[in-house]
Amino acid sequence: MKPAARTASVSVVAVAVVLAVAAVLAPGLLPALGRTAPGDVPALPADAAPTDALSGTGAADPRERDDQIDPFDDAHPAIAGLDPDLRAALQAAARDAAAADVDLWVTSGRRSAEYQQELLDRAEQTYGSLEAALERVATPETSSHVTGGAVDIGPTDAADWVGRFGDAYGLCQTYANEMWHFELATTPGGECPAQLPDATP
Numbered sequence: 001m002k003p004a005a006r007t008a009s010v011s012v013v014a015v016a017v018v019l020a021v022a023a024v025l026a027p028g029l030l031p032a033l034g035r036t037a038p039g040d041v042p043a044l045p046a047d048a049a050p051t052d053a054l055s056g057t058g059a060a061d062p063r064e065r066d067d068q069i070d071p072f073d074d075a076h077p078a079i080a081g082l083d084p085d086l087r088a089a090l091q092a093a094a095r096d097a098a099a100a101d102v103d104l105w106v107t108s109g110r111r112s113a114e115y116q117q118e119l120l121d122r123a124e125q126t127y128g129s130l131e132a133a134l135e136r137v138a139t140p141e142t143s144s145h146v147t148g149g150a151v152d153i154g155p156t157d158a159a160d161w162v163g164r165f166g167d168a169y170g171l172c173q174t175y176a177n178e179m180w181h182f183e184l185a186t187t188p189g190g191e192c193p194a195q196l197p198d199a200t201p
């Protein structure tokens with residue numbers, strides 16, 4: 001009985017040592033893995049930006065997934081989170097578009113970092129690689145939607161209208177491959193900067 005008892009207690013000690021080592025290693029391992037993961041989101045620094053003042057916590061609001069948003073709905077997170085100057089330009093343009101019988105809505109406005117990451121993850125699945133996805137969807141760190149600096153306009157007729165007349169409001173199509181994506185990139189009546197081919201940094 002004695003040798004068996006000793007073996008048992010040695011096993012208990014061995015298990016305890018393994019657990020202790022695991023407890024020390026695991027907390028160190030997890031952040032290291034997180035840093036190398038392609039979809040890593042830092043501790044949501046973008047959500048501390050003033051554009052997020054309305055939601056406070058920065059938690060994603062399910063309404064930001066809406067894709068047909070009234071540009072005058074100031075209580076909607078996609079509109080409320082926009083840079084105030086961009087929001088004013090958008091609403092001025094929407095008013096004049098309506099006067100010209102052009103229906104205009106926002107298909108995407110301000111996004112939380114969490115939602116932007118979700119879009120990137122989805123694109124990675126659709127296009128098969130992170131590289132291919134990044135040609136179409138920016139990261140939470142680089143997207144101007146996350147800082148409240150961009151709006152996507154729909155439908156196509158409205159995007160076309162803003163593409164032609166947006167400079168009167170300071171609204172510019174900034175990427176050649178996104179005719180729906182506008183940023184406040186000039187002064188009203190000024191000249192829009194040359195378009196970048198796409199949103200890759």
Ligand SMILES: [Zn+2]
Nearest residue numbers: 150151152181
């Ligand atoms: Zn956009």
